[in-house]
């Protein structure tokens with residue numbers, strides 16, 4: 402059995418999620434074709450990284466990510482830091498011959514994304530993969546199969562949202578996701594990136610985009626000193642109108658001031674012959690409508706059906722805890738982690754490859770330009 406050693410760069414919210422995924426892979430995928438070792442972890446301050454050793458069994462801790470990248474025993478670098486340092490971590494890791502699993506969004510802007518793409522293209526032996534975890538929701542996987550089998554026929558329209566309420570309270574203190582120099586952009590970068598990827602995954606590339614970005618809360622208490630305020634220079638709300646290469650027209654609303662929302666991704670696609678709908682708050686079912694179902698007598702069997710995708714992952718996912726137990730968001734991340742290590746082991750090209758990250762970045766960039774110039778922007782840029 403092969404071994405792979407993991408170096409976790411960033412151990413905040415998503416670094417923990419990626420760690421939970423690796424630790425749980427032997428339960429979800431049986432037999433796991435290799436052994437994983439949680440080698441080094443990097444976080445700020447060092448005390449956080451030290452705590453990660455206790456919590457997850459990492460062998461050592463550091464506050465300098467280059468320690469992990471230079472470690473010849475580490476095979477995998479996980480990029481789980483704020484966006485402004487993605488590029489440096491990714492390029493250094495690729496050049497050191499590591500495999501790299503990258504949190505979205507890929508980069509701060511399209512120029513950085515180009516540099517990363519180039520570095521990845523020059524290192525064909527490294528598996529460089531994006532973490533777009535919604536691709537590993539069984540409901541989304543089933544939607545993709547049905548669309549490829551022609552359920553929808555010609556696709557007319559797609560309606561998408563990503564709703565959070567985390568920034569609704571103006572008293573929430575500043576953090577890196579409201580400062581452009583650390584995040585690149587607001588809901589457009591943080592939330593819309595997921596949805597743009599899902600639309601591409603299910604329906605193909607974007608052709609053009611029109612966007613309106615709005616910042617409702619223009620300053621927040623400074624987290625470092627509550628007597629001061631911090632300027633919010635990114636969007637709270639991103640509204641996009643878009644057209645796809647396949648002719649479909651769509652809308653995307655991504656916002657962190659959707660008071661009352663939890664973590665709600667919705668994608669609803671209408672075609673000539675059918676429709677599909679996914680809502681991350683009801684993740685066990687894919688909504689499917691098929692015009693080929695008889696509509697008589699009295700409605701026949703016609704109507705939206707809730708397909709019970711639950712935890713029905715295809716082989717080799719182990720039936721643990723069982724295909725009928727309700728699914729959750731963490732499980733999608735395990736799907737991404739498994740896909741990543743399988744790609745490394747068998748030398749496969751990732752489906753969520755670096756080009757997927759680049760294409761999403763391109764749509765984000767186009768939306769930014771559109772909001773500024775108040776006009777449609779054509780893709781690719």
Ligand SMILES: NC(=O)c1ccc[n+]([C@@H]2O[C@H](COP(=O)([O-])OP(=O)(O)OC[C@H]3O[C@@H](n4cnc5c(N)ncnc54)[C@H](O)[C@@H]3O)[C@@H](O)[C@H]2O)c1
Pocket residue numbers: 410411412413414415416443444445446449464466480481482483484486504505506532534591
């Ligand atoms: N896929 C998803 O669903 C999802 C969800 C949340 C966040 N994310 C992405 O994950 C990334 C991290 O977001 P988060 O919410 O975990 O942030 P976070 O603030 O919770 O954690 C960031 C971590 O990075 C560390 N860090 C900061 N600067 C560093 C540096 N110079 N060197 C090394 N480590 C450093 C911090 O100490 C912390 O451990 C972002 O790119 C974000 O967009 C993805």
